């Protein structure tokens with residue numbers, strides 16, 4: 295029997311950022327498995343925002359958790375580069391959400407005021423504000439705004455990364471620090487043993503560990519089902535479109551349009567409850583394209599070359615799930631949306647909680663059981 299101190303199932307952004315934190319804390323032999331089916335493109339197919347604005351409008355703890363995570367990003371990216379050699383291309387020039395029409399502008403203004411209060415109640419700042427059309431236009435001098443844009447919600451303290459290099463950096467740093475990573479290897483079963491250890495079964499043999507972290511995205515439901523636990527997640531498809539490379543003109547992301555460092559525009563903000571179906575649809579493409587062109591009419595003049603769909607791991611209140619199983623105290627389940635934004639807290643606060651070193655007070659708020667009412 296192969297042995298490990300801690301096993302992490304799932305090498306997406308959620309599992310890999312947590313595994314990195316665990317190995318940084320010097321937790322002994324740490325092994326991470328990732329089955330890598332072609333349909334599992336979530337950590338490669340996302341928009342790459344490191345973003346707190348608008349998150350947690352109905353969930354104040356999540357709003358603060360997201361804000362805290364974004365404050366950690368600049369240092370996090372620098373350390374990842376040191377540990378992995380990968381530059382995750384963090385651009386920290388701010389981010390905006392444009393408003394179409396006066397009614398939307400007003401609704402955004404109310405949302406900013408509400409979330410400012412939510413964060414200040416916890417001693418956190420919420421550096422977002424409304425900018426009118428004229429100011430918004432002056433922030434993007436090289437692109438013309440569409441006629442219906444009335445302004446935007448803006449924060450200077452958020453940004454975006456390259457999700458592909460982020461994933462590579464997390465997995466690389468984990469291995470450089472002594473972690474063992476098995477890509478293309480699926481965990482078929484989990485068996486808690488009477489002596490407190492856990493057996494993890496794979497096609498290449500069984501592993502025994504003292505602690506197990508299940509971070510397998512939608513694959514977690516099956517694994518937890520074997521342990522009698524129901525994970526409160528559901529699939530939500532998002533579709534994205536990319537354009538050809540053009541001269542860089544947009545230096546900070548707008549929620550539905552960003553320009554990557556190599557010049558392509560990424561476009562998309564669709565949300566559909568579609569089960570596990572990653573295909574793209576004409577309807578979503580049309581609606582995303584027309585929204586993007588309403589913001590920046592010039593986008594209609596360049597070639598849009600590729601599109602894909604990916605399936606979010608969504609929870610009923612949008613916040614993440616961090617759960618220590620009641621029946622198996624050495625098994626942890628972590629799941630949810632926005633793992634790019636939350637990667638720094640997964641590496642620090644969540645890894646520390648799993649190792650029972652320190653428990654951030656927010657963590658208990660994110661239990662799986664909060665939905666069992």
Ligand SMILES: Cc1cc2nc3c(=O)[nH]c(=O)nc-3n(C[C@H](O)[C@H](O)[C@H](O)COP(=O)(O)OP(=O)(O)OC[C@H]3O[C@@H](n4cnc5c(N)ncnc54)[C@H](O)[C@@H]3O)c2cc1C
Nearest residue numbers: 306308329330337340341343481511513532632633634635
């Ligand atoms: C269109 C879109 C845009 C998004 N934009 C953003 C954004 O801008 N910012 C942001 O923060 N988030 C964004 N997200 C969310 C983000 O992509 C996810 O939160 C992130 O990828 C984390 O995924 P994960 O690790 O939980 O799941 P996954 O990436 O699915 O990883 C789970 C891994 O578990 C493995 N696995 C499953 N079962 C097993 C098993 N039995 N044995 C071994 N391995 C197994 C799979 O191979 C998989 O690699 C977006 C998502 C979508 C769809």
